[in-house]
Amino acid sequence: MSINNQPPKPLGNPAVATLLGWFLPGAGQFYLGQLTLGLIAFVVIEGLFGLGYLLSDGRVWEFLDAELRSPFATLLSPEAGNLGGWLFTKEMAGYGPGFPRVLPSNIHLGSMLMAMSGILNICFMVRAHLDARIGSNRNEVSISPAVAVGATWLLPGLGHFLQGRKRRAAMVAGVLVGLFLLGTFFAEGSNLSRDRHFYYWAGQFFLGLPAMITELFSGRPAVSSEIEYMDVGLLFASMAGLLNILAMMDVYAWGEDEVMGRDPVDSRRKQQPEKSS
Amino acid sequence: MSPLLLRLFFFAIATFAIVTMAAFYAEADDREALKSIPRRFARFYVACAVLTLVVWAMGAFLA
Numbered sequence: 656m657s658i659n660n661q662p663p664k665p666l667g668n669p670a671v672a673t674l675l676g677w678f679l680p681g682a683g684q685f686y687l688g689q690l691t692l693g694l695i696a697f698v699v700i701e702g703l704f705g706l707g708y709l710l711s712d713g714r715v716w717e718f719l720d721a722e723l724r725s726p727f728a729t730l731l732s733p734e735a736g737n738l739g740g741w742l743f744t745k746e747m748a749g750y751g752p753g754f755p756r757v758l759p760s761n762i763h764l765g766s767m768l769m770a771m772s773g774i775l776n777i778c779f780m781v782r783a784h785l786d787a788r789i790g791s792n793r794n795e796v797s798i799s800p801a802v803a804v805g806a807t808w809l810l811p812g813l814g815h816f817l818q819g820r821k822r823r824a825a826m827v828a829g830v831l832v833g834l835f836l837l838g839t840f841f842a843e844g845s846n847l848s849r850d851r852h853f854y855y856w857a858g859q860f861f862l863g864l865p866a867m868i869t870e871l872f873s874g875r876p877a878v879s880s881e882i883e884y885m886d887v888g889l890l891f892a893s894m895a896g897l898l899n900i901l902a903m904m905d906v907y908a909w910g911e912d913e914v915m916g917r918d919p920v921d922s923r924r925k926q927q928p929e930k931s932s
Numbered sequence: 933m934s935p936l937l938l939r940l941f942f943f944a945i946a947t948f949a950i951v952t953m954a955a956f957y958a959e960a961d962d963r964e965a966l967k968s969i970p971r972r973f974a975r976f977y978v979a980c981a982v983l984t985l986v987v988w989a990m991g992a993f994l995a
C-alpha cells in the first residue's frame with residue numbers, strides 16, 4: 656500500500672451521490688462524473704432486477720402473508736436497496752389481486768435476482784459515497800472498500816480474506832456459516848423458502864452464497880408436521896445473515912482507513928470510549 | 933435436558949455469535965477482539981437474564 660498524504664479532494668456531495676444511486680442505480684456515479692462505472696452499475700443492477708421481475712412475473716411480494724401487507728411492509732426486504740426497482744414493483748404489481756393464484760415456476764429464482772439487485776446497488780452506493788468524499792486522491796489498496804463489502808455479502812469472510820486478514824476471515828466464516836447451518840438443521844430446511852417466511856428469508860439473504868446455494872439445492876423441503884425447534888432455527892439462520900452486515904461494516908471501515916491512509920487498528924481504537932481500568 | 937436448560941443453551945449459542953461479531957466490529961485487532969469475547973459474553977448473557985427476570989416479574993405481578 657502506498658501512502659498518499661495529500662488531503663482528499665471531494666468530487667461532490669456524498670449524501671446526494673448516495674441518494675441518487677438509491678433511486679436509480681448508477682446515478683450516483685453519473686453525478687460524480689464516472690460515466691463508465693455508472694453505466695455498468697445501471698446495466699448490471701437493472702439487468703438483474705429486470706430478469707428477476709420477468710422470471711417471477713413481478714409477483715414476489717405475493718409471498719408476504721396477507722395480514723402483514725401494508726404500503727411500506729416490503730421496505731424490509733433486500734429489494735429495497737434498489738429503490739427505483741422497489742417503486743416499480745410497488746406500482747406495477749404490488750401484492751397482486753388479493754386471492755391465491757398458481758405461482759410461476761421460476762418465481763424463487765426471480766426473487767433471488769431481484770434481491771441481489773438491491774444488495775449490489777448498496778455496494779455501488781457505498782462506492783459513490785466514498786468517491787464523493789475523497790475523489791481520486793486516494794491511497795492504493797489491494798481491494799476497494801465497496802468491493803470488499805460485496806465480497807463479504809457473497810461469502811462471509813471473503814472481504815476480510817481479500818484485505819489480507821485471513822484469521823479473521825476464517826473466524827467470521829466459521830461463526831456465520833456455522834450458525835446458518837445450525838439454524839437450517841433445527842428448522843429442518845423450512846427457513847429456506849421465501850413464501851413460507853418472507854422476513855426471515857430477507858434476513859438470511861444477507862449471508863449471500865451459503866444461503867442461496869443451500870436454498871437451491873434443498874429444493875425447499877415440504878413441511879408435513881410440526882417442527883419442534885423451528886423458531887430457534889429461523890432465529891439462528893436469520894441472525895447469521897443480519898450479523899454478516901456487521902462483518903460488511905467491519906471490512907468497509909478497514910478499507911476506508913486504508914484508502915484514507917490511516918492505520919485501521921489505531922483509527923478504530925480512537926473511536927472507542929475510554930475503558931475504565 | 934430440561935426445557936429451561938435447553939433454552940439457555942440455545943441462547944448461549946445466539947449470544948456467542950452476537951458478541952463475537954460485535955467484538956470483531958469494535959476491535960480491528962484480532963487479539964484484542966478475541967480477548968474481549970468472554971467479557972462481552974458474560975455481560976450480554978447476564979444483562980439479558982436480568983431483563984428476562986424483569987419482564988417475567990412484570991408479567992407475573994401486573995397481569
